[in-house]
Amino acid sequence: xxxxxxxxxxxxxxxxxxxxxxxxxxxxxxxxxxxxxxxxxxxxxxxxxxxxxxxxxxxxxxxxxxxxxxxxxxxxxxxxxxxxxxxxxxxxxxxxxxxxxxxxxxxxxxxxxxxxxxxxxxxxxxxxxxxxxxxxxxxxxxxxxxxxxxxxxxxxxxxxxxxxxxxxxxxxxxxxxxxxxxxxxxxxxxxxxxxxxxxxxxxxxxxxxxxxxxxxxxxxxxxxxxx
Amino acid sequence: xxxxxxxxxxxxxxxxxxxxxxxxxxxxxxxxxxxxxxxxxxxxxxxxxxxxxxxxxxxxxxxxxxxxxxxxxxxxxxxxxxxxxxxxxxxxxxxxxxxxxxxxxxxxxxxxxxxxxxxxxxxxxxxxxxxxxxxxxxxxxxxxxxxxxxxxxxxxxxxxxxxxxxxxxxxxxxxxxxxxxxxxxxxxxxxxxxxxxxxxxxxxxxxxx
Numbered sequence: 340x341x342x343x344x345x346x347x348x349x350x351x352x353x354x355x356x357x358x359x360x361x362x363x364x365x366x367x368x369x370x371x372x373x374x375x376x377x378x379x380x381x382x383x384x385x386x387x388x389x390x391x392x393x394x395x396x397x398x399x400x401x402x403x404x405x406x407x408x409x410x411x412x413x414x415x416x417x418x419x420x421x422x423x424x425x426x427x428x429x430x431x432x433x434x435x436x437x438x439x440x441x442x443x444x445x446x447x448x449x450x451x452x453x454x455x456x457x458x459x460x461x462x463x464x465x466x467x468x469x470x471x472x473x474x475x476x477x478x479x480x481x482x483x484x485x486x487x488x489x490x491x492x493x494x495x496x497x498x499x500x501x502x503x504x505x506x507x508x509x510x511x512x513x514x515x516x517x518x519x520x521x522x523x524x525x526x527x528x529x530x531x532x533x534x535x536x537x538x539x540x541x542x543x544x545x546x547x548x549x550x551x552x553x554x555x556x557x558x559x560x561x562x563x564x565x566x
Numbered sequence: 567x568x569x570x571x572x573x574x575x576x577x578x579x580x581x582x583x584x585x586x587x588x589x590x591x592x593x594x595x596x597x598x599x600x601x602x603x604x605x606x607x608x609x610x611x612x613x614x615x616x617x618x619x620x621x622x623x624x625x626x627x628x629x630x631x632x633x634x635x636x637x638x639x640x641x642x643x644x645x646x647x648x649x650x651x652x653x654x655x656x657x658x659x660x661x662x663x664x665x666x667x668x669x670x671x672x673x674x675x676x677x678x679x680x681x682x683x684x685x686x687x688x689x690x691x692x693x694x695x696x697x698x699x700x701x702x703x704x705x706x707x708x709x710x711x712x713x714x715x716x717x718x719x720x721x722x723x724x725x726x727x728x729x730x731x732x733x734x735x736x737x738x739x740x741x742x743x744x745x746x747x748x749x750x751x752x753x754x755x756x757x758x759x760x761x762x763x764x765x766x767x768x769x770x771x772x773x774x775x
Contacts, residue, residue, distance in 0.1 A: 342674055342675065342676070343671060343674050343675070343676050347671075347676070348671070348672075348674065351668065351671045351672070352672070355668050355671075355672075358659075358660070358664075359657060359659055359660070362659035362660075363659060421653070422653050422654065422655060422656065422657065423651050423652070423653025423654060423655035424655045424656075424657070424669075424672070426621070426649070426651055426653070426655065427649075427655045427669065427672055427673065428672055429621070430619060430620075430644045430647070430649055430673070431641075431644065431672055431673045431674050432641035432642065432644045432645035432673070432674050433641065433673075433674040434641075438672070565621060566621065566622055566623065
């Protein structure tokens with residue numbers, strides 16, 4: 340028996356959450372199918388005019404990604420809370436912040452990364468040019484982890500509350516608006532022949548800021564929720 | 567010779583909402599001691615145990631570990647204790663072996679597969695080690711949860727209804743494990759509505775009225 344380092348602990352939490360997700364795949368697929376369905380409904384609803392679809396593609400894909408991300412947020416800590424695992428995590432002599440970071444990373448790998456990977460296929464439905472699709476992928480790659488991180492704070496604050504699922508959306512959605520604006524703005528900029536570097540820079544800044552603060556804040560919120 | 571108290575509770579009061587569960591609670595526990603917390607349902611047994619773990623801030627009073635308030639110890643206090651609550655803290659989708667190794671890992675303890683298998687077999691889970699926990703009975707699930715006690719070096723065990731769902735054999739085993747832990751200079755604080763008698767050890771009783 341030996342003490343685990345923080346890196347080993349982080350990796351353990353990620354591996355554990357991925358393993359659990361692989362053994363109950365329905366939860367993972369729900370997010371992905373929801374994303375595909377929401378995005379696919381738009382061309383059916385607004386008609387096949389390519390110019391209009393190209394113009395709205397960035398916004399539609401980003402809003403769908405945001406809503407898909409909300410769908411899985413209430414589950415981030417709920418199961419661990421119900422079965423007592425969260426109590427054990429809080430009693431661990433290791434940093435709870437590191438464990439929360441592990442859970443956020445796993446959440447992103449299960450709910451954000453699949454959206455990044457499937458986005459090019461969905462982009463084709465909107466007749467997006469290759470440059471816009473690549474921009475969209477990069478923007479989602481930078482932005483979806485921020486959604487998971489901000490969401491973790493909301494999920495931790497509403498843990499165990501009745502109607503927590505709705506409450507977490509009300510708490511988190513306003514905070515994600517800047518990510519939505521600059522994420523969708525990056526695609527719009529490329530579509531208009533402009534440079535998207537400033538959008539990426541801002542998304543990167545959001546990512547770093549969230550990476551530094553949100554795991555700690557979510558850990559403190561969990562402590563409050565567990566009292 | 568009476569050893570120095572390691573865990574001291576002074577003038578402790580706890581509330582749930584506006585309702586005061588207990589107040590003016592004083593006790594101390596030293597190495598090798600076994601304490602049973604008793605009281606009717608709703609008298610605050612679980613709240614007391616959770617307060618001793620540091621989950622709940624007392625309304626009044628303090629809990630001290632080796633002379634320092636437990637909230638001042640940061641993580642050092644938690645490395646010396648093991649808490650088993652009502653919930654088993656195990657995952658239905660994982661096997662008993664995975665649950666034990668991952669559970670220990672989350673507590674910061676790396677456990678080899680051979681050690682984990684040995685512990686599970688000691689807990690009477692031979693040939694169940696690789697089965698998903700969802701196919702095990704409630705008693706077997708409880709055994710998986712209890713096996714966490716054997717993979718750490720915690721001095722203080724805080725056990726909330728550890729005998730729930732256990733059969734006679736498992737209760738006897740649990741009594742043996744507690745006896746061994748106490749003879750290794752450990753301490754145990756527990757609640758149970760079932761009889762639990764450890765041979766050669768006098769049980770102290772704390773009654774929450």
